[in-house]
Each structure stands twice: as structure tokens, then as C-alpha cells.
Amino acid sequence: MSLSLPTFLQARREAMLAEWIEASPGADAETSVSLSTEARNRQMEILFDEIMAPLLVDPPTDFLPGPEEQASLQEHLQAMVTEQARHAANATDPIALLFVLRQVLLDHLAQWPQASAETLAEDTARLTRYFDQITLFTFDSVIRQRDRQISEQSMSLMELSTPVLRLWHQILLLPLVGIIDTGRARQVTDHLLEAIARHEARVTVIDLTGVPIIDTSVAQHIMKTIDAARLLGSRVVLTGISPEGAQTLTKLGIRFGDVTCRASLRAGIAEALLLTGKCIASMEDSGR
Amino acid sequence: MTERLPSIELAIGNSADIVTARHAAREMSNQLGFGKAHQTRLATAVSELTRNVIQYAGTGHCMIEDLSDARERVVQITIEDHGPGIADLILAMEDGFSTSNGLGAGLPGTRRLVDDFHISSSPGMTRVIITVRKPA
Numbered sequence: 001m002s003l004s005l006p007t008f009l010q011a012r013r014e015a016m017l018a019e020w021i022e023a024s025p026g027a028d029a030e031t032s033v034s035l036s037t038e039a040r041n042r043q044m045e046i047l048f049d050e051i052m053a054p055l056l057v058d059p060p061t062d063f064l065p066g067p068e069e070q071a072s073l074q075e076h077l078q079a080m081v082t083e084q085a086r087h088a089a090n091a092t093d094p095i096a097l098l099f100v101l102r103q104v105l106l107d108h109l110a111q112w113p114q115a116s117a118e119t120l121a122e123d124t125a126r127l128t129r130y131f132d133q134i135t136l137f138t139f140d141s142v143i144r145q146r147d148r149q150i151s152e153q154s155m156s157l158m159e160l161s162t163p164v165l166r167l168w169h170q171i172l173l174l175p176l177v178g179i180i181d182t183g184r185a186r187q188v189t190d191h192l193l194e195a196i197a198r199h200e201a202r203v204t205v206i207d208l209t210g211v212p213i214i215d216t217s218v219a220q221h222i223m224k225t226i227d228a229a230r231l232l233g234s235r236v237v238l239t240g241i242s243p244e245g246a247q248t249l250t251k252l253g254i255r256f257g258d259v260t261c262r263a264s265l266r267a268g269i270a271e272a273l274l275l276t277g278k279c280i281a282s283m284e285d286s287g288r
Numbered sequence: 289m290t291e292r293l294p295s296i297e298l299a300i301g302n303s304a305d306i307v308t309a310r311h312a313a314r315e316m317s318n319q320l321g322f323g324k325a326h327q328t329r330l331a332t333a334v335s336e337l338t339r340n341v342i343q344y345a346g347t348g349h350c351m352i353e354d355l356s357d358a359r360e361r362v363v364q365i366t367i368e369d370h371g372p373g374i375a376d377l378i379l380a381m382e383d384g385f386s387t388s389n390g391l392g393a394g395l396p397g398t399r400r401l402v403d404d405f406h407i408s409s410s411p412g413m414t415r416v417i418i419t420v421r422k423p424a
Contacts, residue, residue, distance in 0.1 A: 252397030
């Protein structure tokens with residue numbers, strides 16, 4: 001009697017699935033933070049059936065449709081990638097998972113009773129091409145997943161890195177750190193103006209120590225921020241421009257005109273206190 | 289005379305590339321023994337020019353080369369784009385002129401930051417070559 005390859009594979013489903021789950025990376029690790037072993041196995045089973053579906057078409061087709069043509073396969077591959085990423089696993093884990101499955105399939109393929117050297121070579125090639133497509137798609141998903149993570153992180157970094165600090169009564173400190181692009185600049189200005197209004201700040205110290213390069217675009221953003229602060233009645237003291245930065249700014253022809261500047265944050269704070277009629281004195285001098 | 293440092297070629301397409309390019313320029317000038325002021329000036333110049341690429345042309349290229357010889361240390365940076373070009377170069381090199389409501393200090397300021405400055409522009413091809421040098 002003859003047994004077609006799809007029928008054969010169908011009969012081996014349980015065995016292959018068990019082998020895959022057994023051999024897959026992370027099967028033994030205690031990483032089940034978000035998914036129980038049971039849930040993970042169920043997810044793998046669904047993915048297994050999705051991947052196997054085109055192989056079970058009887059009679060076998062020469063061409064196995066890639067993930068581009070199978071929306072549900074795409075979906076489950078992506079779910080697998082997302083799941084793996086959540087475990088903070090290696091970026092290669094989803095790919096390794098697929099390689100394991102391919103190996104399992106190839107092993108079983110060789111055990112097909114009707115297999116001849118010819119059919120085996122042909123089926124191996126067919127299967128390899130199919131898995132190549134799936135792997136490429138998965139790799140792409142992994143990259144997109146990472147990209148998404150990175151942009152989410154930079155968003156939250158942006159949130160974190162624009163604090164407006166209340167230094168003293170009516171004095172605010174805005175430490176600028178990192179890259180000032182249009183988006184950052186707008187956000188910084190928003191935060192600052194809101195804080196000025198809320199605290200009725202008379203002086204704002206803007207510290208540029210953490211800004212690596214001040215070019216015309218950055219300078220323009222800072223100037224606009226200063227202008228806006230002034231409209232709310234807060235004077236601005238600019239601090240932390242490095243000696244090289246100062247030289248570069250003058251060469252560029254950028255003038256901060258009538259903005260009060262101090263070399264260090266310390267000097268800037270002293271100036272801000274002076275502007276509000278206060279000073280820091282040692283306790284002996286205060287006549288106790 | 290030691291070997292020259294390998295050239296660095298970068299695609300310019302978004303604001304992260306500005307940071308990469310100016311970092312690379314700073315790094316190369318640092319390796320060649322330029323002082324901190326020199327490094328900052330060069331990095332700022334690269335920042336200006338690559339920002340122009342993104343603002344006016346969208347994408348472009350940046351090439352950072354070590355052209356040092358026995359007599360002097362030289363870093364040359366070529367920045368190109370295939371954007372619409374600069375209509376009036378003489379006007380664009382004047383302080384305070386800007387077509388985009390900027391400060392108008394970018395190009396003339398950049399020229400003052402570096403030792404050599406060449407610009408050529410026509411629709412479809414704008415190229416700026418800047419060089420900093422110091423005696424070996």
C-alpha cells in the first residue's frame with residue numbers, strides 16, 4: 001500500500017509537535033514569567049499547525065506559499081516573536097525555534113516509507129525554501145519589534161529628561177540634557193512655561209552642561225524658550241556653556257544678546273538668588 | 289608617517305544620523321590629535337550641514353576622510369545631497385539670510401568654523417566640502 005507524504009506527516013503530527021516542544025530553546029528555562037508552560041505549548045501547537053498546513057495539502061504542491069500569502073501564519077509568527085521578546089530572550093530565539101522545527105520535519109521526512117533518494121532531495125529542497133521564507137519574515141518581525149521598543153523607550157526617555165526643578169522660592173532650574181530637536185524643544189518650552197506660571201517664577205536658570213553641541217538650530221530653540229519665559233515675567237540665566245562651545249557660538253555668529261550668562265551652574269544659582277534679593281551666607285556672618 | 293585612518297561614509301536621512309555624523313567627525317579629529325576646541329567646531333559644522341541636508345533635501349551623504357600627510361593633519365568632510373539646490377549661493381552665504389525662518393547663521397557660520405569651505409549647488413546636486421587642518 002502506498003502512503004502519501006501529507007498523510008504520513010499528518011499521522012506523525014503528535015510525535016513531531018512533542019519533539020519540537022521538547023527541543024525548542026527555552027523549553028527547560030524557568031522563564032515562564034508571562035506564559036505558563038501550558039499556554040506556551042498551546043501557542044506552539046497553533047503555530048505548528050499553521051506552518052504545517054501547506055505541507056498537508058494532498059497531493060503535495062510544488063510551491064509552498066510563503067508567509068506573505070498566509071495572513072493567519074503571519075499573525076501567529078508575530079505573536080510568537082512578541083512573546084519571545086517579552087521574555088527578554090535573545091533576538092535569535094524565534095529563529096532558533098524555527099530551525100528546530102525544520103530539523104524535526106527533515107528527520108521525519110527521511111523516515112517516510114516511500115522515500116527514495118530523489119524524492120527526499122526534492123522534498124528537502126521544497127521544505128528548506130519554505131522555511132527560508134518563514135525565517136525571513138520572522139527576522140523582519142523581530143527587527144520591527146525591536147524598532148518599536150526603541151522608539152517607545154526614546155519617547156519615555158524624552159518624558160524623563162525634561163524636568164523643571166524648583167530651586168528656591170520663585171527660582172526654577174531647567175537642566176537640558178542631550179539632543180535638542182524640534183520636538184524636544186517644544187516639550188521643554190511647554191513644561192517650563194507651565195512651571196513658571198504655576199510657581200510665579202521670577203528667575204529661570206537654564207543649564208546647558210548636558211548639551212553636547214550647540215549649533216544654530218539648538219541655539220534658535222533655546223532663544224525661543226528664553227523669549228517665551230520672558231513674556232511670562234521670568235528672567236533667564238543661561239549656564240554651562242563650555243569654553244569650546246562659547247568659541248564655536250561666536251564663530252557661528254550666534255549672539256545671545258542681552259541674556260545673562262554664567263559659566264557654571266553654581267555662579268548661575270548665585271546670580272538667580274541675587275536677582276530675587278537673596279544670598280547664601282555662612283551662619284557666622286548672619287550675627288547669631 | 290603612520291597610515292591614514294579609514295574613511296567613513298554615512299547616509300543622512302533622519303536626525304539620529306546628524307548625531308552619528310558629528311560623533312564620527314569628532315572621533316576622527318580626536319584620533320588625529322586635534323584639540324577640544326577644534327573638535328567642537330568641526331562637530332558643530334557637521335551638525336549644521338547635515339541638518340541642512342535633512343531640512344532642505346531630505347536625504348544625503350556624508351563622507352569623512354583623513355587626508356593627513358607628513359606636514360599636517362587634515363580632516364576633510366564632504367556632504368552631498370540631491371535636493372532642489374540653493375537658488376542664490378551668494379545670498380545664502382550672507383549672515384542673516386534664511387529661506388526657512390531660521391537664524392540664517394548656518395552656512396556663513398559654518399564657513400567661519402572651518403579652515404576650508406567649498407560649496408557648489410545646482411538643482412539635484414549640492415555639495416559642501418569642509419576641511420580642518422593643523423601642523424603635524
